[in-house]
Amino acid sequence: MTLTPVAPTIRSRPVYAPLEARAGHLHLIVADGEGAEAITDMLAKAPEAAGLLASAHIMYCPGPTGTDLSGSLAGLGAAQYFRAPTIPALLPRLGRVLQDTHMGTQFYLAGTEGLIGQAERAIMATGFPYNAIQKEHRGSTLRRVQCVHCKGITENVATDPFKCSHCGLSLFVRDHYSRRIAAFQGVNIDAEDPGQVPESVVRFK
Numbered sequence: 001m002t003l004t005p006v007a008p009t010i011r012s013r014p015v016y017a018p019l020e021a022r023a024g025h026l027h028l029i030v031a032d033g034e035g036a037e038a039i040t041d042m043l044a045k046a047p048e049a050a051g052l053l054a055s056a057h058i059m060y061c062p063g064p065t066g067t068d069l070s071g072s073l074a075g076l077g078a079a080q081y082f083r084a085p086t087i088p089a090l091l092p093r094l095g096r097v098l099q100d101t102h103m104g105t106q107f108y109l110a111g112t113e114g115l116i117g118q119a120e121r122a123i124m125a126t127g128f129p130y131n132a133i134q135k136e137h138r139g140s141t142l143r144r145v146q147c148v149h150c151k152g153i154t155e156n157v158a159t160d161p162f163k164c165s166h167c168g169l170s171l172f173v174r175d176h177y178s179r180r181i182a183a184f185q186g187v188n189i190d191a192e193d194p195g196q197v198p199e200s201v202v203r204f205k
Contacts, residue, residue, distance in 0.1 A: 012177045014113065016137040021046035024106035027056040029078075030094060030119045032087065033063020034139030035111025036072050042108070043076065053078045057097060061090045063112055064156045065140050065205075087115050094119060098126045107133040114144040114155065117182030130179060141204040145173055146183040153183055159200040161189045170197045173204075 019042040031039055039058070043049045056078040062068035062085070070083045084090035107123055109116045116135050124130055142156040152166025160173040164186065171186030178185065190197050 010175050013175045014117070014135070014137075014177055016116075016135050018042070019108050019110060019134050019136045021049070021052055022106045022134075024104050025055060026101065026105040027052050027108065028097065028101065028105055028123075029056055029058045029108045029110075030060075030090070030115070031058075031073070031109070032061045032090075032111035032115040032139075033065070033067040034069065035063075035109075035115065035136070036060060036069035038110035038136040038138050039108065040072055040076075050077075055079055058082070059084065059090055059093055059097075061086055061115070063139050064114065064142050067139060087118060090115075091118060091122060094122050098122060101126060108136075109133060110136045111138055112140050112142065113137055114142070114182075117144065117177075117179070121179065121182045124179070143173060143204050144183045145171065145186045146178070146181055147171055147186050149188055153181070154186075157186075158202055158204050160203045161197060161200055162186070 019038055021042055029039055046052055053076055057080040058073055058078045059082045060070050060073050074081055082093055109119050120130060120133055123133055142158055144155055145157045146153045147164040147167060149169055150167035152164060154165040161170045164171050169188045170190055172189040174185045174187060176185045
């Protein structure tokens with residue numbers, strides 16, 4: 001599977017590109033689901049893959065649809081490899097590693113937008129700018145969405161509109177994305193005409 005295509009819409013919509021190996025003293029690699037393929041593809045093209053892996057810390061978890069390619073990463077020979085069952089279980093490990101991260105570290109994020117966004121937010125909290133982080137979207141397009149009304153976040157949204165899992169409002173899923181909370185925005189779709197909610201359609205898989 002190749003880079004998941006993203007149609008350009010508004011400026012806040014994240015943009016992705018294939019990962020490229022770069023020189024660095026530490027290579028921090030975070031992926032989920034089909035993101036494992038982005039990592040192996042990058043390494044297949046890297047002129048010094050063995051050297052990169054000798055200073056690489058790979059963190060991986062299965063994707064939201066159950067895709068688990070951990071075997072393809074576990075055997076690469078990275079200096080450190082960690083498999084978590086879920087994104088929430090992976091993030092504390094990432095946070096601990098980031099405490100000792102210094103300039104010269106290369107960041108590679110691959111997989112779903114939910115994983116990429118949350119990992120990017122954790123990295124940026126340490127002072128690294130977002131444009132210093134490579135990101136490749138592969139696999140599921142399920143979205144992490146924040147209700148702009150109650151501020152609750154619903155994971156793995158597939159339909160549009162959908163009911164907020166916190167307040168129950170019917171939400172239209174916008175392409176507006178917030179790096180601060182690592183989520184797309186959901187807005188009440190029947191605020192002006194209560195009860196007039198279009199039929200939900202599957203937009204994200």
